[in-house]
Amino acid sequence: MPRIPWSVILRPFRRKRKAREADREEELPKLTDRPWMAHSAELAETRMSTVARRLPALIAQALRLAWRANPRDTLIAIVFNLMAGVFTAFGLLATTEVLHALFAEGPTPDRVRGALPSLLLVGAAYTLQGALQTGAGWAQSRLDPQIERTVQNRLLELTTGVELAALDDSAFLDDLQRAESRGLVSAPMMVVHTIDVVTGFVGLAAAAGVLGVLHPALLPLLLLTAVPLCWASVRSARMGYLTQLALASSRRRRWILSDLMTSRQQAAEVRSFTVRDVLLRQYDELASRERDVELVLARRQTLVKATGDGLQGLATVAVYVALGYLLWRGSVPLAVAGAAVLAIRTGKTSLANLVYAVNRCYEDGLYFADYLNFCDQAENRAPKRAAELPAPPEAFEVIRAEDVTFTYPGADTPSLHGVSVELRRGEVVALVGENGSGKTTLAKILAGLYDPEGGEVRWDDLSLWQVDPARLRERIAVIAQDHTHWPMTARQNVIMGRPDLPEAVDAAIASSGADEVIAELAHGYDTLLDRRFDGGAELSGGQWQRLAAARGFYRDEPLLICDEPSAALDARAEHALFERIRAHADGRTVLLITHRLASVRHADRVYVLEQGKVVEHGDHGSLMAAGGLYAELYTLQASAYR
């Protein structure tokens, strides 16, 4: 396959405004490669022989996928296509008979009458062929959404089932993005193109078979006319592909700019910093460079098409000369020559479709392999536990983390080293420390979200390794630091999948101070909290935090973890929340993480973390007396109020 040099594709970039452009390119930060472009360079280099070698495996893979989505539709699509091919061949052979009858000796009415039975057969064959192809197309279009659903569900089931640490692993996230962005789309496309390969192949085989039956010398003629068409379509497609590849980075820059100019989030800054003109100019420069490249592409593709058409014209002349020669020699009768012309036309179209479908099938196959690879990885990253584990006890007397060590995937140093803490029933236990000291990480380990790599967490005598992690999480309520603004109604934001108990919802809402928020909403509890939906409302940061706290209280579980529950609250709401948290510890346990040290004065015990280690622990009085890190941080904060 002749390859187009990059220099040709990039010529307009280089020719125009060369020096200035180069300077600007250097100024621009390099974009990372997008997952959906992952195989582009590889594809640009791939030769037809490689494609042909890998094709059988790809076809088998696509058929397996289609079969899993719906065996009946798969069978219909394949069998109907095969049968359509048989009727194509039959129609062509019947056409020979029609021509034989028409070119026979005798008066015209007799010849037409003689041709009638074969003519009826031709009509029946092509009607059946059309009906079968329509049926196959129908099955194919039914398969499409079913495959999409199968692959999408599998991806979501696997992704939501992996251990949380997998989602901190950038390599895993890259693979997920790649599977999600391009792998998912490529699955149904691969099946569509596989069926197109089958259809193209069957059409070609039918035409070749008929030519072989008519006269073996006619077979090379099919190849002769098809070659220019295939050459032009493959070369033109590859040119287009390489151009898209060369333009990918420019297009992404343009999308980023377009996003900045149109998104609501940036709208205020775009105006206050008066960057509109700068953004518009950058956008236009990129767009005009892309236009130049696309104009070159259009010219070159037209040239290729014209060359292909010219060559095909020559090939057609050669075919007619060859047929004329065979007629002159008496090797084939006139009727056979006429039927051969029809068969060559059918075969030529099928071959061009086949080549196109093979290319697309190969491309989609590469991206689908990414999807399969991700599924394998996700299966391996599901929490490693025995299949059936018991639920943890309804309540506990003490939770102990013993000598816990944890390192995030890809991190060089552990975020926690040998940490031991104790949480007793009815206590408020606080974790205190500077940013990055490991408080949230420890809370997530206690919540069963991460498995420690060393040490263990025990609920009374039961290690968390011995309980079902999903049911463990049901016993824990969390008010998270980075809580989600769920695009649901206010009520759903509180109950979060639990049964709707109106009195308990009212109580949780009142405890967190969210009752004031609900009172202001147009439809109260039933207001949708997302402006993207019709009638949706938008809350402030502090209002969201009150709802997140209500969510934690509503769950009413033996352990409540509050990670910075008041960072966005006003002074009055914060005071009320901490009062409520203290009251909540009656019979339950609260783990409190906060930088507001005045709020931990009343905690039963405070653990002070520094660089992933517990450096002090005790109650407020003893820690102040010790004069360590806690006393220093507390005094520093208190001095600001004096």
Ligand SMILES: Nc1ncnc2c1ncn2[C@@H]1O[C@H](COP(=O)(O)OP(=O)(O)OP(=O)(O)O)[C@@H](O)[C@H]1O
């Ligand atoms: N998802 C993550 N992947 C990799 N490293 C992480 C991740 N989350 C936290 N870390 C690192 O682990 C360390 C402890 O982070 P952690 O969030 O537990 O600190 P923290 O004490 O809660 O901090 P803050 O007070 O700022 O909330 C930090 O060095 C942080 O960079």
